[in-house]
Amino acid sequence: MDEENAEVLANRNEPIPVLSVSKPKREREGSPDSAHSRSTSQSKNSIQDRLFSKLLQQVIPTDDDDDESNPGDQSFATSPKRPGFSLPAMSNNFRRFNARIGVVFLFQNRVERLLSWKTPTHTASFLFAYSFICLDPHLLLVLPLVVLLLFIMVPAFITRHPPPPSTSTSSTTPYYSYEGPALAPARTIKPAPETSKDFFRNMRDLQNCMADFSDIHDATISVFAPLTNFSNEKLSSTIFLICTMAAVGLFLTAHLLPLRLIMLVAGNAAVLSNNPKIRLFCQGLMEDVGSGLDDLHLPLPGEGEDRDLFGTAVPESPSAAISAMEKLVDISVDTDPEEREVEIFEVQHRITGSSESGWENFLFSPQPYDPLSPSRIAGDRPRGCRFFDDVRPPSGWKWKSKKWELDLDCREWVVERMITGVGFEVPGVTPEGNAIIDEVGGWVWDLPPPPPPPESRTEEKEELPTMAYGDLETEPESSQTKNGSSSKDKAWVKYARGDWEEAAAASYGVGEWRRRRWVRVVQRMDAQPAGTVTYSTLGHN
Known part of the structure; x- marks a missing residue:
């Protein structure tokens, strides 16, 4: 990205200073000051100091809760030993500091x-x-x-x-007496x-x-x-690789380097280079050497081309050498952008009073709206958009694939999310188990509540459990079997044994909601658009 984020380095372990014009604690208590007398400078606060402090107090921003300051350091910042910011204290401390900084x-x-x-x-x-x-x-x-x-x-x-x-007029060496x-x-x-x-x-x-x-x-x-902020990614990547290789090499060979000799030569060379005579001598020597090389320069056949030295091409001019170095450190950072898979759930609602095939398209939601989802328990409606075209990629990403793909393996994402109280299609069997199908649509439907126990039912019509949004289960009771027990009684036996999903699916059909999962591939963009509203969520590759 071309944009660069400016960062300010500051001590953020303490909150933003607040101006204070109150007198020191010692003055309020009437106790004498210490040897470093501050009473003369802080005994009185003039009206100008108070007015200027009030003006600055309006300018200084308040301390934010999301600041990087550590809450554990608040007591240290507000302790009597660390007073708040005030103009009289600042001016007094500056005068004391300036009077004692001369030794530095x-x-x-x-x-x-x-x-x-x-x-x-x-x-x-x-x-x-x-x-x-x-x-x-x-x-x-x-x-x-x-x-x-x-x-x-x-x-x-x-x-x-x-x-x-x-006492004499002649200059003599002073005599120090140590007795x-x-x-x-x-x-x-x-x-x-x-x-x-x-x-x-x-x-x-x-x-x-x-x-x-x-x-x-x-x-x-x-x-x-x-060089280090990756504004030029090739240059910063080259420096990063060089530093990495140097760190690895020094980690293995640092004990072999003659550090004493290196420090001796480097320190003496740095100090001697500041000597005016040595500096002039080195400059004259370099000029003489440069003029001598110009006089000895002879045109060679094929001049301007690289020479061969032990089978290696040696650049002839400095520009050629720089070009060769650029080729050596040429790093390709134009890698393929990161790719992810986003998902969206097509949520449908069963039409009240119709057969199980009567479903209406409700919306496309980033959440499956399963029976135990927080929004479902709270009684909220599922949130999303009505059409595929309204689904936007996440901020900073763009679509790579052109179309949405249906996820037919619904068992995988149901088990991954540990969703309970739902049923899903299995190739070859319908939800009722009374037909053979060759294709599945990836639907995952809600299961109705478990049936009541046989002994708690009466001959009168029982109240059916209320589903989401006031929809009621209206399935007719099944007829008696040959041995005198109803299908609901068998379903309750299966439910009591732990086969709740099988019993509900076999005897009570499907619930009021069903959903299926659609996926699409996105890739990261260089610049992130601001204010993008998205209904899709990132998944994992």
Whole structure:
């Protein structure tokens, strides 16, 4: 399908935030605030904040019941430790966050300077340390302790024990004394004041960081989404097959790869490629090699055609190589569409007061309307359409076969649905068992209720059971047999023995409804039409 469904990634484990302008719980109870003072920023809510919160509260959608949020996480989302969304809390938290985010941007700046060879000695030292770790990965356990000692505790100790001031005019190396009491106070990390330059520097870096993340996110989606979302099925199928074969190959051979050597070479190559001198040298070398190949190029007989190398055709030009690769990865995704079989039931109703052959076409229904169906028990009429032409295929499917086919093997779908209280045609015998027929029509009819026991019947006329829609069983009583017992008495004996269907079919005929099954083949379409009403149901092949 050409249409692409846009998907938004978000944290849906918690409900949609609701704006709140109420004061914090601590302020309502009158308790003092913690060390991170919020009372100055949340003690009062101005009329502007209240008005803006009310406006946003009208814009934010309500939480839907069909959202993907987990009902079990509601208590976590509404707990006091996780307050609701409010503009004062958001602005206060942003100020606190911006005052303390400087350490992250400082670390980012130092990493960029380290990898861009601003100080070659620092970068070379980093490469040596990285190489030692690649050769002996057990040194990773020592790395956190080394960072703690050299980058945190040693600078803190030097701050407490500074060198004495120099009295001479000549520049000498400062002398650090490690004996005696501390000469300076300990250095602590404090949040940047809101009116300082560092606070605005953090805002600038945070702004640029958000822009960089957005650019990287959009670039990543634009590159990887067309390769993996099967908008181009041939390309995505090729990548899927390549990744599958690579995963299987790595699963078997991953233990044979020299990971230490690979990480050593890859890491050093990545850092060395950022060196300006090495980058210029590589560019000049590539230009010299390219010009040398152009000077040594000689026309060969049959130039422009593929050469043979060990019996294999080698493309002459890059365009020919690309064409050869396209032939190798050419995958046929135009497979036959999926096919299913749909069914429809022709439901007929027996005309009241007529013989068993008097049936009227009622409708075509997706359900067989058997005696124990929910709609039948509830007293509802069967639902469907009057003519075959009104039957529509399911949404997203189209007809493959031109005509409906009658399912003559009615025993199979009756047994499959475990339908009881019905009878069906058997080749050679009619429902009454008194005639021979060569063909069957696939009809499945209702059986009437079981006959009453002989001792409960009186000489007076009994009330006949009421069928669906007020139709009554009007079959005349059969005559007495030679031994003095009626056919109904024999039917009751068969019913008491468990032969209910046989007894009812033999003595009381058929019920008020019958149905037969029609089938037709459909195939899936590429685009699904919207708003299609269908009366047919999908079956199984």
